[in-house]
Amino acid sequence: MALQSLDIARRSATTTPAPGVRETAKVAKLIDVSTCIGCKACQVACMEWNDLRDEVGSCAGVYDNPVDLTAKSWTVMRYAEVEEKGRLEWLIRKDGCMHCADPGCLKACPAPGAIVQYANGIVDFHQENCIGCGYCVTGCPFNIPRLSKEDSKAYKCSLCSDRVAVGQAPACVKTCPTGAIQFGSKEQMKDVADKRIKDLKERGYAQAGLYDPPGVGGTHVMYVLHHADRPELYQGLPNDPSISPLVSLWKGFAKPLATLALAGVALGSLFHYVTKGPNEVSKELENELEKEDAK
Amino acid sequence: MIRNPKDLQRYTASERANHWVVGISFILLALSGLAFFHPAFFPLAQLFGGGVWARILHPFLGVLMAISFLAIFFRFKALNVMTPADKEWLNRVGEMVDGNDHNMPEQGKYNGGQKMMFWALAVCMLLLAVSGIVLWRAYFSFPVELVRFGAVIHAAAAAVMIALIMVHIYAAIWVKGTIRAMWYGTVTRAWAKQHHRAWYRQVTGK
Numbered sequence: 155m156a157l158q159s160l161d162i163a164r165r166s167a168t169t170t171p172a173p174g175v176r177e178t179a180k181v182a183k184l185i186d187v188s189t190c191i192g193c194k195a196c197q198v199a200c201m202e203w204n205d206l207r208d209e210v211g212s213c214a215g216v217y218d219n220p221v222d223l224t225a226k227s228w229t230v231m232r233y234a235e236v237e238e239k240g241r242l243e244w245l246i247r248k249d250g251c252m253h254c255a256d257p258g259c260l261k262a263c264p265a266p267g268a269i270v271q272y273a274n275g276i277v278d279f280h281q282e283n284c285i286g287c288g289y290c291v292t293g294c295p296f297n298i299p300r301l302s303k304e305d306s307k308a309y310k311c312s313l314c315s316d317r318v319a320v321g322q323a324p325a326c327v328k329t330c331p332t333g334a335i336q337f338g339s340k341e342q343m344k345d346v347a348d349k350r351i352k353d354l355k356e357r358g359y360a361q362a363g364l365y366d367p368p369g370v371g372g373t374h375v376m377y378v379l380h381h382a383d384r385p386e387l388y389q390g391l392p393n394d395p396s397i398s399p400l401v402s403l404w405k406g407f408a409k410p411l412a413t414l415a416l417a418g419v420a421l422g423s424l425f426h427y428v429t430k431g432p433n434e435v436s437k438e439l440e441n442e443l444e445k446e447d448a449k
Numbered sequence: 450m451i452r453n454p455k456d457l458q459r460y461t462a463s464e465r466a467n468h469w470v471v472g473i474s475f476i477l478l479a480l481s482g483l484a485f486f487h488p489a490f491f492p493l494a495q496l497f498g499g500g501v502w503a504r505i506l507h508p509f510l511g512v513l514m515a516i517s518f519l520a521i522f523f524r525f526k527a528l529n530v531m532t533p534a535d536k537e538w539l540n541r542v543g544e545m546v547d548g549n550d551h552n553m554p555e556q557g558k559y560n561g562g563q564k565m566m567f568w569a570l571a572v573c574m575l576l577l578a579v580s581g582i583v584l585w586r587a588y589f590s591f592p593v594e595l596v597r598f599g600a601v602i603h604a605a606a607a608a609v610m611i612a613l614i615m616v617h618i619y620a621a622i623w624v625k626g627t628i629r630a631m632w633y634g635t636v637t638r639a640w641a642k643q644h645h646r647a648w649y650r651q652v653t654g655k
């Protein structure tokens with residue numbers, strides 16, 4: 155087994171098992187929405203570390219800037235103003251790839267090795283293998299990957315896999331001034347979340363909870379939400395997301411069956427020919443016509 | 450082979466050329482499309498210069514096929530209207546497949562099977578063209594639920610169409626004296642009399 159800093163547990167469009175003898179601890183990033191002040195330091199740190207400079211856009215009238223994820227903006231802050239019990243609440247969520255344990259992007263990708271899942275749980279895009287079809291966009295339940303207009307490759311947050319590989323926390327975690335983003339083993343992050351949720355509950359947020367949606371096998375980016383019963387309040391964070399049944403149908407057992415059926419038609423034709431023989435023009439008819447001609 | 454002046458003209462040069470454009474673009478579409486269909490077929494992308502080229506070329510080939518298919522569709526539509534004799538033929542298709550076609554009902558230019566093939570292919574082509582546009586991320590952007598639906602339709606219609614075309618090609622190989630109709634457009638009178646007797650009578654007046 156090659157010595158690599160992060161072991162690959164799953165690889166897109168690959169039907170054989172990945173090397174799996176080494177056990178690696180699962181990592182997670184915990185975003186405590188209730189501690190985030192919306193300063194966007196994480197957005198800047200992401201650009202900085204990943205060397206990305208998105209085009210300077212224009213103000214859309216709200217704090218959201220850029221207004222959406224792009225091939226060059228792998229994380230964006232989303233701001234929602236909601237009224238709860240007669241009080242205004244400013245809910246701010248750091249959006250980006252959730253690093254699903256059961257990633258729809260990887261399931262949909264037709265290019266071998268364009269999307270990998272490391273043994274520690276990080277889902278990473280390897281652009282050198284990407285063919286630019288956008289199937290990952292179709293497969294993702296969180297609307298995360300973006301196709302670049304410049305090079306037609308898909309991009310998204312890598313959870314700073316390069317940093318994690320050498321024992322560093324992601325750049326956004328490192329930079330957050332309030333400690334709203336934390337990084338560690340998934341178990342550890344769940345413990346941290348538990349304490350925080352208890353605290354929030356004591357402070358009147360009875361529905362506070364952890365967002366680690368089981369529909370996608372849990373995620374390696376988790377949120378602490380004050381309103382965990384209504385994640386959609388946070389600018390449309392999906393409630394109980396899972397890989398769409400259409401994507402499972404498209405990428406599931408139907409295709410191997412269709413492949414077998416096609417092989418069956420091809421072989422069936424061959425054996426029909428071999429057993430029944432060709433359908434020749436009858437000699438009788440030919441002779442008959444020749445006789446007519448001779449007259 | 451010396452061609453007999455008494456051979457019957459089945460296809461004009463322009464019909465044949467049209468059919469070859471459809472056929473070639475279909476084969477290229479099937480090979481490039483299968484590359485994305487299942488990992489087992491991904492190596493087919495090498496025929497097009499790699500995965501990225503296959504992804505770029507496939508939809509343009511699709512447009513070429515859709516346009517040339519539409520032309521062929523209008524050329525042959527009227528000849529493929531189903532008649533009671535076709536239904537009778539289809540009911541007894543088992544005998545035909547068994548290699549015993551002596552008692553099959555008399556057929557015009559196309560038999561019931563060919564007509565079914567024509568309409569089934571037309572439906573597949575329509576589904577593939579519409580869903581193909583929905584999947585074409587380089588130039589179009591549709592709501593994701595629609596794209597997911599389109600992906601299922603495109604993959605299913607492609608699998609059905611590939612199976613139909615395999616049957617179509619095999620039928621031409623199986624029935625001797627057929628393929629020349631697509632090379633130079635003529636068939637022998639005996640061929641026509643055996644397989645499409647009503648058409649034979651219509652063109653020879655016998």
Ligand code: HEM
Nearest residue numbers: 479482483485504507508511512578581582584585604607
């Ligand atoms: C107007 C016609 C067509 C258009 C616009 C079209 C477009 C597309 C597009 C955009 C894709 C996604 C990959 C890519 O971006 O290149 C695709 C996939 C595919 N196409 Fe087509 N296509 C057309 C016709 C056909 C036909 C006639 C076939 C028949 C064999 C076919 C077979 C496939 C297959 C098997 C896939 C892979 C589906 C999957 O991933 O499950 N396409 N097509």
Ligand code: SF4
Nearest residue numbers: 263284285287288290
């Ligand atoms: S665009 Fe997405 S699905 Fe397509 S090859 Fe690239 S990573 Fe895979």
Ligand code: SF4
Nearest residue numbers: 251252254258259294
């Ligand atoms: S959030 Fe989307 S892009 Fe990220 S791992 Fe999950 S399916 Fe893939």
